[in-house]
Amino acid sequence: MNDTERDWFKSSYSTGEGGECLEVSYPWRKSSYSSGAGGECVEVSPCPHAIHIRDSKHRDGTGPIFTVTPTPWSHFLAYATTP
Template identity: 65%
Template sequence: MSTEGLPWIKSSYSSGEGGECVELSYAWRKSSYSGAEGGECVEVAEHPAAVHIRDSKRPTAHLTVTPATWAAFLAVARVTAS
């Protein structure tokens, strides 16, 4: 998988002096239910061990859940939307 063009996030465990920094990159995707004009977008980045969820208006803050928790949420959301 190419990480070209993906945002890089410095680990909170890295020191402030630099040099020994761990950086991560997530491939965020916008919800298909988000508006076309933007501003009300839910974005998700999936990883085998975690699912990250954020509001596009506040991209530096995100919620992280397990894949099982995310699957349970989606199951409830699908039933509710029907």
């Protein structure tokens, strides 16, 4: 995966009747805490009001995406990176 891969989807504000569709995307990147050996990659997509996390084995949208707000995510990162 490159750093510019995006997951496009139709906005919930679009009517579905055609002509008014707006597509938005999440910019996914591999976590710096994932090893380069493969098999245990975590990808994150930081957005202004949410952080989206997924397993890189499910880039096709078949797997779950965990979403958390920035405050708990920053607490988790502080805990996870403490030696």
